[in-house]
Amino acid sequence: MGRSPCCEKAHTNKGAWTKDEDQRLINYIRAHGEGNWRSLPKSAGLLRCGKSCRLRWINYLRPDLKRGNFSEEEDEIIIKLHSLLGNRWSLIAGRLPGRTDNEIKNYWNTHIKRKLISSGVDPQTHRPLNSAAAAAITQLDFRNSVPPAPLLAPPSKDNSSSADDTNCNSTTTEESQAPPQQREESGGDVDLELSIGLPSQDKYMKSASFNSSSSAESKSIHNFLWPAAEGVVAAPPSSMCVCRTLGFHKGQFGNCQSCNGLYRYL
DNA sequence: AAAGAGGTCAACCGCTACCCA
DNA sequence: GTGGGTAGCGGTTGACCTCTT
Numbered sequence: 001m002g003r004s005p006c007c008e009k010a011h012t013n014k015g016a017w018t019k020d021e022d023q024r025l026i027n028y029i030r031a032h033g034e035g036n037w038r039s040l041p042k043s044a045g046l047l048r049c050g051k052s053c054r055l056r057w058i059n060y061l062r063p064d065l066k067r068g069n070f071s072e073e074e075d076e077i078i079i080k081l082h083s084l085l086g087n088r089w090s091l092i093a094g095r096l097p098g099r100t101d102n103e104i105k106n107y108w109n110t111h112i113k114r115k116l117i118s119s120g121v122d123p124q125t126h127r128p129l130n131s132a133a134a135a136a137i138t139q140l141d142f143r144n145s146v147p148p149a150p151l152l153a154p155p156s157k158d159n160s161s162s163a164d165d166t167n168c169n170s171t172t173t174e175e176s177q178a179p180p181q182q183r184e185e186s187g188g189d190v191d192l193e194l195s196i197g198l199p200s201q202d203k204y205m206k207s208a209s210f211n212s213s214s215s216a217e218s219k220s221i222h223n224f225l226w227p228a229a230e231g232v233v234a235a236p237p238s239s240m241c242v243c244r245t246l247g248f249h250k251g252q253f254g255n256c257q258s259c260n261g262l263y264r265y266l
Numbered sequence: 267a268a269a270g271a272g273g274t275c276a277a278c279c280g281c282t283a284c285c286c287a
Numbered sequence: 288g289t290g291g292g293t294a295g296c297g298g299t300t301g302a303c304c305t306c307t308t
Contacts, residue, residue, distance in 0.1 A: 014278075015276095015278090015302085036293090038292080051278085052278075054295085058295095087298085101296075107274095111274095
């Protein structure tokens, strides 16, 4: 029962990669490009599972990887994005050029979590630790009713659950990965105003979240991340653009009145 | 110096979404 | 519309490293 394994485990190496294996993989990808991971090991002369090759390349060998310590700025970005996206490491990584989802995930678990805890912030809810219990309860409530404010919405201190929010709503089916509720009253919290650029949208276009049909999860991510960078026109899949009801007309470009992002209403 | 504890991170695993015939 | 193959994701593991006693 179940699927056949992605490779013949009896004939594949596991564990740490050797320099020779790395070099073979690098050489092969330089010559043929990424993709077709299943057949790559054989073609490259590697006794590895395709999955393993892909991971090794993406997380370690890719030439555009930054590696090295995370800067304070990166820390802040990760914290902000995590507060909005939860454990969507690949999406978070997409906003940090040169960083991989695995790297960020590890960094989060080993450094940032601790940093937040030591500063009295719950790393899951991003709320002050002493109100974590209350936050958990509120979060459940929010999933059923009150959505969080969108990512780039102008700070609105007095309308935490306005009608606009209802249109740009965000729900998720994944309990453990639900974006924590935006806090509107927690003064000492992490500043959520995110003013970083969008280096590339390719990743989002390709990501499962964006390609999937209009799930609530997709709406959430689109709503948070799609607003275009300066000079960039974003054209989110129509099924996801929950903001279009807020002032767009079909075929037009414009700013979402709720999240202030640049959209095209398809 | 040695041993144990704790931290780090590369790699693996299992699941899901997507693509295409 | 369906099912198989594939890619990608997030969680977990375990080997290795560093620190502490």
